[in-house]
Amino acid sequence: MSTRHTERRKRAALRWTVIGLTLVFFLIPLYGMLEFTTRDLINGGRTGKFWTTLVDVPQVTERYPALAEGFASSMALALITVVVMLLLLVPTMTWVRLRLPGLTRTVEFICLLPLTVPAIVLVVGLTPVYAWVTYLLGEGTVWLGLAYVILVLPYAYRSLDAGLRAIDVKTLSEAARSLGASWLRVMWQIVLPNLRTAVLSASFLSVALVLGEFTIANLFSRKNLQVAMFELGKSDGQLSVAVGLASLVFAFVVLFAMSFVGRKEKS
Amino acid sequence: MRPSGALVGVAPFFVYTTVFLLIPTIVVVVGAFADGSGRPTLDNVAALGGANSSFLPALQHSVVLSLVTALAGAVIGAVLAYAVSTARPDGLLKRFITSLCGVLAQFGGVALAFAFMATFSIQGFLTVWLNSLGLDTGSSIWLYQWDKGLMLVYLYFQIPLMLIVFLPAVEGIKPQWREATETLGGTTWTYWTKVAGPILLPSFIGATLLLFTNAFSAYATAAALISQASPIVPLQIAGTFTSEVILGQENVGKAMALAMVVVVALVMWVYAALDKRASRWLVR
Amino acid sequence: MTATPSPAASRGTEVRLTDLTRVYPGNVRALDGFTLHIAPGEFVALLGPSGCGKTTALRLLAGLEDADGGTIEVGGRDVTNVPTSKRDMGMVFQAYSLFPHMTARQNVEFGLQLRKQDKATRHGRAADMLDLVGLSKQADRYAHQMSGGQQQRVALARALAIEPQVLLLDEPLSALDAKVRSQLRDEIRRIQLEVGTTTLFVTHDQEEALAVADRVGVMNAGRLEQLASPAQLYKNPATPFVADFVGLTNRLHCRVAGGVAQVLGGAVPLLAGSAGDGLAIVLVRPEGVTIAPVGSGGSGGSGGAAATVVSASFLGASGKIVARLESSEGVGDLVSVQVDNTDVTAYAPGQRVLLAPRGDAALAVSAT
Numbered sequence: 001m002s003t004r005h006t007e008r009r010k011r012a013a014l015r016w017t018v019i020g021l022t023l024v025f026f027l028i029p030l031y032g033m034l035e036f037t038t039r040d041l042i043n044g045g046r047t048g049k050f051w052t053t054l055v056d057v058p059q060v061t062e063r064y065p066a067l068a069e070g071f072a073s074s075m076a077l078a079l080i081t082v083v084v085m086l087l088l089l090v091p092t093m094t095w096v097r098l099r100l101p102g103l104t105r106t107v108e109f110i111c112l113l114p115l116t117v118p119a120i121v122l123v124v125g126l127t128p129v130y131a132w133v134t135y136l137l138g139e140g141t142v143w144l145g146l147a148y149v150i151l152v153l154p155y156a157y158r159s160l161d162a163g164l165r166a167i168d169v170k171t172l173s174e175a176a177r178s179l180g181a182s183w184l185r186v187m188w189q190i191v192l193p194n195l196r197t198a199v200l201s202a203s204f205l206s207v208a209l210v211l212g213e214f215t216i217a218n219l220f221s222r223k224n225l226q227v228a229m230f231e232l233g234k235s236d237g238q239l240s241v242a243v244g245l246a247s248l249v250f251a252f253v254v255l256f257a258m259s260f261v262g263r264k265e266k267s
Numbered sequence: 268m269r270p271s272g273a274l275v276g277v278a279p280f281f282v283y284t285t286v287f288l289l290i291p292t293i294v295v296v297v298g299a300f301a302d303g304s305g306r307p308t309l310d311n312v313a314a315l316g317g318a319n320s321s322f323l324p325a326l327q328h329s330v331v332l333s334l335v336t337a338l339a340g341a342v343i344g345a346v347l348a349y350a351v352s353t354a355r356p357d358g359l360l361k362r363f364i365t366s367l368c369g370v371l372a373q374f375g376g377v378a379l380a381f382a383f384m385a386t387f388s389i390q391g392f393l394t395v396w397l398n399s400l401g402l403d404t405g406s407s408i409w410l411y412q413w414d415k416g417l418m419l420v421y422l423y424f425q426i427p428l429m430l431i432v433f434l435p436a437v438e439g440i441k442p443q444w445r446e447a448t449e450t451l452g453g454t455t456w457t458y459w460t461k462v463a464g465p466i467l468l469p470s471f472i473g474a475t476l477l478l479f480t481n482a483f484s485a486y487a488t489a490a491a492l493i494s495q496a497s498p499i500v501p502l503q504i505a506g507t508f509t510s511e512v513i514l515g516q517e518n519v520g521k522a523m524a525l526a527m528v529v530v531v532a533l534v535m536w537v538y539a540a541l542d543k544r545a546s547r548w549l550v551r
Numbered sequence: 552m553t554a555t556p557s558p559a560a561s562r563g564t565e566v567r568l569t570d571l572t573r574v575y576p577g578n579v580r581a582l583d584g585f586t587l588h589i590a591p592g593e594f595v596a597l598l599g600p601s602g603c604g605k606t607t608a609l610r611l612l613a614g615l616e617d618a619d620g621g622t623i624e625v626g627g628r629d630v631t632n633v634p635t636s637k638r639d640m641g642m643v644f645q646a647y648s649l650f651p652h653m654t655a656r657q658n659v660e661f662g663l664q665l666r667k668q669d670k671a672t673r674h675g676r677a678a679d680m681l682d683l684v685g686l687s688k689q690a691d692r693y694a695h696q697m698s699g700g701q702q703q704r705v706a707l708a709r710a711l712a713i714e715p716q717v718l719l720l721d722e723p724l725s726a727l728d729a730k731v732r733s734q735l736r737d738e739i740r741r742i743q744l745e746v747g748t749t750t751l752f753v754t755h756d757q758e759e760a761l762a763v764a765d766r767v768g769v770m771n772a773g774r775l776e777q778l779a780s781p782a783q784l785y786k787n788p789a790t791p792f793v794a795d796f797v798g799l800t801n802r803l804h805c806r807v808a809g810g811v812a813q814v815l816g817g818a819v820p821l822l823a824g825s826a827g828d829g830l831a832i833v834l835v836r837p838e839g840v841t842i843a844p845v846g847s848g849g850s851g852g853s854g855g856a857a858a859t860v861v862s863a864s865f866l867g868a869s870g871k872i873v874a875r876l877e878s879s880e881g882v883g884d885l886v887s888v889q890v891d892n893t894d895v896t897a898y899a900p901g902q903r904v905l906l907a908p909r910g911d912a913a914l915a916v917s918a919t
Binding site: 012018028035037091096101103113114119123124126127150153205211212216226229245248251255256260267 | 384508532
């Protein structure tokens with residue numbers, strides 16, 4: 001009678017031990033960041049001044065212009081990457097599904113190719129391309145977004161592909177077409193609204209990736225959040241670590257919240 | 268006959284990826300075999316293997332680093348994935364762990380490097396605390412060495428990545444298989460050795476390979492942690508951006524990049540084959 | 552009670568489930584004092600809607616879940632606290648029965664491998680079993696290369712290969728196409744008769760249960776409502792739930808007086824357990840009603856009740872006419888009448904007809 005109950009209890013104990021130990025391993029460095037950023041090196045004890053400085057936007061802009069610039073750039077980068085990614089992928093993937101199914105494998109291969117071409121390699125090959133981009137569009141950091149779209153392609157493709165499969169685009173569009181809708185209307189009024197979760201998921205993943213990107217920005221000598229944080233680390237250790245911790249926590253909150261949204265829409 | 272007008276719809280995508288993905292790849296592949304003025308040569312590749320070159324040791328370090336962190340991360344991550352899979356499907360714990368792993372796995376190495384420096388450096392809180400207990404932790408140089416500190420930091424994002432990649436496979440195991448094993452007379456040991464183990468093996472190996480390429484390609488963490496020398500390949504490549512261009516060796520960086528691509532492509536090809544088999548068995 | 556005198560009875564094992572109870576968190580009583588005795592070699596089906604406890608009963612017998620009360624005896628031995636791996640039972644699941652990484656042959660051999668049989672014996676036995684289920688040619692195929700019906704056959708072969716004391720089938724046909732389902736259920740019955748293993752079969756499909764079992768146990772909310780042969784269950788349902796669940800029924804308003812229901816312009820004798828005198832609802836089967844066009848000479852001495860045809864459906868082997876009553880106690884009630892497939896064309900919607908009871912006994916419940 002008790003064999004299955006004890007087995008379940010044993011399994012639960014194992015689960016909690018493993019997860020507990022792993023959580024400790026993960027949380028120690030994060031705690032280290034918190035501990036480090038609240039040290040008062042002048043007077044000893046704790047201080048919250050680095051955290052209050054962070055949220056004090058005017059002060060940050062004045063005393064740490066590089067950080068403010070990096071943050072603003074990353075925000076702009078996130079926006080442009082998401083917009084270009086969506087403009088590029090959603091119409092193309094829907095189009096291929098509806099009208100050119102033979103190209104599915106090719107598009108999939110191209111979208112998953114960035115997994116085989118690491119950022120560090122891509123940046124080597126992008127040098128001549130970006131010479132042209134700088135020539136045509138100037139030196140603004142925000143144009144890195146064009147390269148970032150490539151980096152997010154695999155993750156965005158998987159999200160959107162799952163979404164398109166789930167809503168059976170073919171049937172929906174055939175129904176709309178039989179009622180007289182043009183292709184553009186089908187895309188805008190039928191496909192897109194139904195893809196909301198997939199689009200959100202692809203966008204969030206892209207934002208997370210863009211905010212965390214360092215390699216390309218660093219090697220092209222542009223200033224985004226990660227680069228600014230890195231350089232700040234050389235001069236102002238505590239503040240830079242605070243920025244790092246804040247960005248990690250922010251990304252966690254976003255992903256955690258997103259895990260609830262998906263569920264609700266599914267039912 | 269399909270109207271060629273339909274192809275127009277996908278033109279933007281192909282143009283964009285050609286410019287920002289295919290052309291860079293071609294630049295690397297072709298440039299590796301070209302000299303400063305564009306003429307074909309094997310000098311770049313030769314320079315990699317040369318006596319003075321630090322590339323081959325760096326390549327070896329990269330492979331070792333990636334292999335060790337991939338294996339360790341895979342084993343620990345797999346155990347973690349199993350533990351999480353036994354939790355309630357919609358529960359808070361599972362969401363928390365999955366989101367946490369999502370952040371740590373993909374979010375970017377600079378913050379992680381900072382986290383470890385804040386904890387393990389000379390002034391790091393853990394070092395200070397251990398010292399206060401009387402334990403001599405020596406100098407903290409180990410943190411900045413590729414085969415000690417860097418490995419530890421890499422584990423920090425390898426384990427979460429393993430969870431994210433392997434958890435779906437673990438959850439794809441149907442309870443009926445365990446129950447069938449039991450009714451046929453099997454124990455927990457026979458279940459794991461004859462049923463669940465073999466079924467999960469392709470996914471496990473595939474995930475380990477993915478972890479390998481992930482570590483092999485990583486740059487940000489190493490750049491933030493290691494400021495002197497370039498003990499691994501990504502740092503070597505970055506070095507070509509900043510160092511003086513030696514005559515006759517303008518494209519060595521591209522040769523290095525090509526070497527990376529070859530290694531990664533090979534591993535990803537094996538991964539793709541394993542993934543196909545795994546998806547036949549585990550209806551995901 | 553059995554269809555044919557089964558020589559297998561001497562080979563099978565007796566199963567006794569006594570007063571089994573299973574309570575889930577939240578105080579959900581999946582099984583409440585469930586008692587069942589299966590004779591050696593007998594094929595018993597547990598029938599009921601989802602949540603009635605039939606699968607729980609099966610899983611308790613298999614040992615996949617622990618009972619909160621009651622005992623389980625197999626072949627005279629108390630196995631209530633014996634783990635699943637030692638109970639020597641073969642089980643076929645509704646879906647995902649087979650191990651995906653093994654061929655059909657390897658699946659069937661698995662149980663024998665665990666019993667440390669040598670290769671030759673294993674091979675031979677597996678070949679025999681695959682032959683028994685008619686899949687010798689598919690021996691080296693994997694699950695994903697086989698149809699649902701083939702997978703379930705291999706699962707059956709695997710379960711029988713170990714010569715189990717009891718064969719357990721958990722809705723094995725529910726995930727299959729209709730045609731495959733009826734073919735496979737006959738197969739299962741044929742094989743069971745040949746091998747002679749005591750069998751417990753769980754299903755929510757009443758037609759299936761009636762077709763294959765020696766006895767059927769109808770379950771509802773964790774309790775056994777009636778355990779009887781298919782014919783008994785159909786003709787003499789003990790409770791309204793059984794009458795409703797097994798086969799099709801018409802619920803017709805009527806007036807009960809002296810153990811007889813006045814309905815359809817005639818009288819229907821009532822079964823034991825029916826409601827007392829007064830207004831009631833009588834559960835009449837479609838084949839218990841006769842139908843005739845108005846003016847064709849009537850369908851019995853009493854003349855019958857007037858009705859208007861709503862639909863006439865050709866069902867293949869038979870036909871179904873649905874008509875709305877215009878007179879008698881059940882005015883407004885819809886009545887389903889079974890007719891020969893050749894008679895369907897004689898009726899059209901809107902046509903006036905006369906309905907009358909054929910005289911089969913039925914159950915009546917109070918009209919609350």
